[in-house]
Amino acid sequence: MAPSRENSVKQGDAENSKTSYKKAINGKTELLLQSRKHANEIFDVLEFLQSEKEKEVLFAIAACQKIFCALLERGDLYVGQLPNEEEIVEGDRNADEKYHIFVRHRYNNCVEFLLENIGHEAFQVKEAALCALMKFAAAEGKRPLQKLEWSEHYNFPIELILAVVRCLLSETEDMALLISRFQEFLEMDDVRYYVMSSVRDSITKVMEKNKRAVMPVYQTNVFTLLTNITIPSKSSDINNFLIKQDTKQEDWKAAKLKEQKRAFEQMWLTFLKYKLPGGMYKKVLVILHESILPHMSDPTLMIDFLTAAYDLGGAVSLLALNGLFVLIHKHNLDYPDFYKKLYNLLDPSVFHVKYRARFFHLANIFLSSSHLPVYLVAAFVKRLSRLALTAPPTALLVVLPFIYNLIRRHPSCRVLIHRPSAADELCNDPYVMDEEDPGECHALESSLWELQTLQKHYHPDVSKAAKAINEPLSRQEEDISELLELSTFELMERDLKSQVQPVPLEFDPANGLLQSAREVLGVHFCLE
Numbered sequence: 001m002a003p004s005r006e007n008s009v010k011q012g013d014a015e016n017s018k019t020s021y022k023k024a025i026n027g028k029t030e031l032l033l034q035s036r037k038h039a040n041e042i043f044d045v046l047e048f049l050q051s052e053k054e055k056e057v058l059f060a061i062a063a064c065q066k067i068f069c070a071l072l073e074r075g076d077l078y079v080g081q082l083p084n085e086e087e088i089v090e091g092d093r094n095a096d097e098k099y100h101i102f103v104r105h106r107y108n109n110c111v112e113f114l115l116e117n118i119g120h121e122a123f124q125v126k127e128a129a130l131c132a133l134m135k136f137a138a139a140e141g142k143r144p145l146q147k148l149e150w151s152e153h154y155n156f157p158i159e160l161i162l163a164v165v166r167c168l169l170s171e172t173e174d175m176a177l178l179i180s181r182f183q184e185f186l187e188m189d190d191v192r193y194y195v196m197s198s199v200r201d202s203i204t205k206v207m208e209k210n211k212r213a214v215m216p217v218y219q220t221n222v223f224t225l226l227t228n229i230t231i232p233s234k235s236s237d238i239n240n241f242l243i244k245q246d247t248k249q250e251d252w253k254a255a256k257l258k259e260q261k262r263a264f265e266q267m268w269l270t271f272l273k274y275k276l277p278g279g280m281y282k283k284v285l286v287i288l289h290e291s292i293l294p295h296m297s298d299p300t301l302m303i304d305f306l307t308a309a310y311d312l313g314g315a316v317s318l319l320a321l322n323g324l325f326v327l328i329h330k331h332n333l334d335y336p337d338f339y340k341k342l343y344n345l346l347d348p349s350v351f352h353v354k355y356r357a358r359f360f361h362l363a364n365i366f367l368s369s370s371h372l373p374v375y376l377v378a379a380f381v382k383r384l385s386r387l388a389l390t391a392p393p394t395a396l397l398v399v400l401p402f403i404y405n406l407i408r409r410h411p412s413c414r415v416l417i418h419r420p421s422a423a424d425e426l427c428n429d430p431y432v433m434d435e436e437d438p439g440e441c442h443a444l445e446s447s448l449w450e451l452q453t454l455q456k457h458y459h460p461d462v463s464k465a466a467k468a469i470n471e472p473l474s475r476q477e478e479d480i481s482e483l484l485e486l487s488t489f490e491l492m493e494r495d496l497k498s499q500v501q502p503v504p505l506e507f508d509p510a511n512g513l514l515q516s517a518r519e520v521l522g523v524h525f526c527l528e
Contacts, residue, residue, distance in 0.1 A: 049113040065132040072139040078104035118167040141243030165198040171218040193254035196263040231295040272305040285319035315355040351395035374412040379438030385450040393459040400465040401478040
């Protein structure tokens with residue numbers, strides 16, 4: 001079917017419009033770069049940055065990038081404290097200086113529009129604006145816009161980077177996609193260093209302004225940016241810079257691994273100082289020991305965050321204990337309440353939660369040392385045994401080998417198995433289940449009568465596992481890793497697939513029900 005004349009006209013108008021704005025912007029760009037007398041053409045180019053049409057904005061961003069990078073390279077922008085535009089007319093300045101001041105003001109206008117476009121609804125515009133701003137940062141580094149005496153920042157355009165970071169850390173919009181695009185620039189050592197400083201300042205200002213209240217969107221953006229930052233492992237890896245310094249680069253803070261780590265540490269500590277959205281604690285704790293602690297000069301400063309995370313309960317408490325365990329073993333943290341906190345996580349719910357496998361995996365690591373005091377291990381063994389009385393079969397098939405492994409590591413706990421008075425303790429067990437301190441629960445004075453009870457469990461696998469305590473335990477520990485993810489479905493499927501041994505009977509086995517009309521029930525329910 002041939003297109004209508006009306007559609008052809010509309011298509012032609014669209015093509016003409018596209019050609020017209022491209023031609024207009026290209027023409028004005030060429031005039032601006034050819035001669036100063038066409039300086040006012042910049043207003044028309046900047047106007048396209050505020051267009052409602054995405055393609056016009058994209059084309060204008062590319063043009064502005066070309067124009068101002070060229071003007072910066074030529075040295076056409078005013079350097080120093082920028083005077084007001086009114087002073088250009090009133091003041092006694094020569095033509096060159098007036099032109100430089102004018103261009104610098106237009107450059108500032110362009111930067112403002114580009115920063116606004118980082119919040120544009122179209123991702124292509126966001127990305128183009130971000131890349132143009134980073135091009136400007138590189139150009140400013142070569143031609144600084146401030147008169148430089150000695151400065152710890154050398155000629156790095158820190159104000160521009162601050163502005164970019166403020167836009168990336170939006171309080172109202174999820175910027176994850178653009179932040180992932182920004183990761184390319186975070187691989188540059190100087191950009192990374194100043195971004196970390198900018199993020200730290202932003203967190204303090206925004207969170208204090210909002211009276212430390214949880215800000216899910218903002219804090220999610222901050223977390224996304226933080227997790228895209230990776231610190232080099234050694235000083236020789238710091239060699240990738242957006243801006244090369246002509247002199248004394250080795251004295252520049254951004255070029256020192258120690259300063260990079262300090263900025264990284266301060267950034268994370270500032271972020272974790274404030275209350276986080278609920279699900280974010282888990283995300284932080286999962287990456288803590290691999291991505292955060294190794295790059296901190298003093299990892300023990302994380303103890304306040306980990307203690308606060310433990311108080312949230314559930315999986316977060318367990319992950320917080322994992323962080324504390326890393327600090328204890330790798331960074332010599334003295335934290336005497338660690339095993340008390342782990343002991344108090346043992347309650348009936350631990351057998352029914354999604355993180356059950358992770359719990360027993362980590363608990364196995366936490367209790368792996370053979371130097372733990374016997375009263376402590378006995379408390380864990382006894383508490384697990386008591387909880388086992390109400391646990392589902394899938395959990396019991398993990399808990400029982402876990403208990404046996406603890407006894408193997410600590411032979412002194414065998415007294416819990418071979419106590420002569422065990423039969424009398426069913427009515428008078430000295431163990432205090434409600435005691436929060438494992439040192440005061442009197443576990444060593446008790447026995448494991450609970451395991452004898454489980455020998456009569458309805459599930460044959462559980463009964464068999466419980467009866468293992470009647471035989472001398474081997475020195476070789478059982479591998480529980482394959483049992484951690486065992487589900488009820490898998491357990492039933494395994495039982496259904498198992499081969500049943502035929503048993504001799506004294507009567508004829510039934511081959512089916514309701515098969516004959518002569519049977520009593522068959523009269524009414526015969527299937528024939």
